[in-house]
Amino acid sequence: AVAHGADSIQYFQWRKSRGGHEKFHGAVVDHYGKEDTRVFRDTAKLGAALEQLDDVVGARTNAKAAVICDWENSWAVDFYCGYRRDDRNYFKVCESWYRAFLEKGVPADVIPMDRDLAQYDVVIAPYLYMLKDGTVERLKTFVENGGILVTTCLSGVVDKDDLCYLGGFPGGELKDVFGVRCEETDALYDGEISEIKYKNKQYTGTQLCDLLRLTGAEALGTFENEFYAGMPAVTKNRYGGGTAYYVAFVPDQTFISDFTNPIIKDAGLQPDLQEDLPRGVLARKRGDLIFVMNFTDREQLFTLNESKTDHFTGKTISDLRLPPFGYAVLR
Numbered sequence: 001a002v003a004h005g006a007d008s009i010q011y012f013q014w015r016k017s018r019g020g021h022e023k024f025h026g027a028v029v030d031h032y033g034k035e036d037t038r039v040f041r042d043t044a045k046l047g048a049a050l051e052q053l054d055d056v057v058g059a060r061t062n063a064k065a066a067v068i069c070d071w072e073n074s075w076a077v078d079f080y081c082g083y084r085r086d087d088r089n090y091f092k093v094c095e096s097w098y099r100a101f102l103e104k105g106v107p108a109d110v111i112p113m114d115r116d117l118a119q120y121d122v123v124i125a126p127y128l129y130m131l132k133d134g135t136v137e138r139l140k141t142f143v144e145n146g147g148i149l150v151t152t153c154l155s156g157v158v159d160k161d162d163l164c165y166l167g168g169f170p171g172g173e174l175k176d177v178f179g180v181r182c183e184e185t186d187a188l189y190d191g192e193i194s195e196i197k198y199k200n201k202q203y204t205g206t207q208l209c210d211l212l213r214l215t216g217a218e219a220l221g222t223f224e225n226e227f228y229a230g231m232p233a234v235t236k237n238r239y240g241g242g243t244a245y246y247v248a249f250v251p252d253q254t255f256i257s258d259f260t261n262p263i264i265k266d267a268g269l270q271p272d273l274q275e276d277l278p279r280g281v282l283a284r285k286r287g288d289l290i291f292v293m294n295f296t297d298r299e300q301l302f303t304l305n306e307s308k309t310d311h312f313t314g315k316t317i318s319d320l321r322l323p324p325f326g327y328a329v330l331r
Contacts, residue, residue: 002050003284003291007057009050011043052312053329059287063107064269065122069094070113076130076162083154083187084207090127093152096253097124100260105271105283117142121267124260128155128170130162136172143177144240148267150260151178152247153210154185178244179217179237182210186226194249195224196233201258205233205249212248223249234259273330274305281322290330294322 001009016027028043035041069091077090094110101108109120113135117123123142128135128151136156143149156170165171169182186209188194194205198221209223212232221234235246247259273283273290280296289311294300300322307318308330320328 002053002056003286003293005061005286009046049312053289056287056289059289061107061109061284061286062119063109064120064267065101065106065108065264066111066115066117066120066124067094067098067101067108068113068115068123068125068128069098069110070128070130070132072132072160073113073128073130076158077127079162080129080158083185087190087207089207093126093250096251096256097126097150097260099253100256101264101269102282103257104261104264105273105275105277106264106269107272107284114138117147118145120147122148122150122263122269124150125155126150126152128152130158130160131156131171131174132160136174140173140177140239143242143244146241148243148245148263149177150245150247150263152251153208153249155246175215177237177239178235178246179215179239180212180232180235180246181215182248183213184211185209186211186228194226194233196221196249196251196255197224198234198255198259203251203255203258205251205255207250209233210246210248212246217244217246220245276302276305278302288331291327292320292322292330293327294325297324299323 011028013025013027015029016025016031017023028040030037030039074090077088098108098110113128114132117138125139139149156165156174158164159171168175170178175181188207188209194209196203196205209228211228212235214232214235217235217237219232219234220236223229223231223233233248237244271283272285273292277283278300281292281294281300283290283292290308301319303319304317307316309316311329311331322328
């Protein structure tokens with residue numbers, strides 16, 4: 001949490017209650033009532049570490065990429081009737097796109113759709129079903145000014161009052177930004193897949209597929225099955241000084257990674273530490289400090305591309321050893 005921008009760590013709750021619904025809820029002080037417990041020691045250890053991290057208070061991560069994951073949009077997605085009633089998985093879809101940056105060690109913010117976009121070079125807006133007031137203008141300006149924008153199927157369908165846009169989807173000037181018009185949306189049954197060919201590789205999609213007509217964009221990938229075989233599945237449109245991509249299906253992680261990696265490269269986005277981190281090890285830079293975290297249950301040992309200073313010990317290190325679920329803070 002601190003690595004990603006938090007200025008405080010809070011625990012709920014301080015002391016376990018004797019009765020009621022939460023009497024077994026986790027707490028810093030349990031029914032034993034004393035300090036010689038694992039949880040109390042771990043909390044005190046973290047507190048001691050935080051006392052040495054004053055430098056990060058108020059510091060930002062300065063990410064150049066962002067994933068739009070918006071609460072009001074999630075409510076609108078859950079609310080609509082039609083297509084598929086179950087497993088719309090809005091947050092899972094957003095998480096999958098965020099993971100593509102995470103695995104490359106590239107910082108990415110998670111933002112609502114009404115956030116200013118000027119600081120970003122790449123914005124991913126998956127399943128952007130509802131558009132709040134001003135969202136179209138912000139996205140349009142972002143791409144005009146050289147940004148890279150990516151959206152997915154069933155985007156730009158309704159306004160903030162859950163009223164469908166007239167004149168085709170995506171709504172308003174987004175049709176010009178993406179250079180496509182969605183004619184239909186096909187809902188797939190559980191276990192049913194769409195087959196997609198993209199850059200001479202085969203991929204699959206699930207749940208939903210948008211049937212697009214090109215109005216300026218070029219097709220980078222096509223559907224290979226169903227009655228819409230041959231129609232665009234992935235499109236690219238130059239708009240102003242930037243580029244807008246439309247992914248017309250719900251992709252799996254393999255496609256998302258393959259699709260996002262060249263965008264990260266083209267945008268010149270750099271990892272906070274280095275690309276070749278062991279799987280399960282993540283790094284995040286905040287201010288002048290780099291937090292390196294091991295999210296696996298085994299020790300991780302690897303060589304740094306350039307020597308760093310351990311923030312807590314002051315030692316210069318070239319090889320970093322992280323215990324299971326451990327971390328290091330480097331300068």
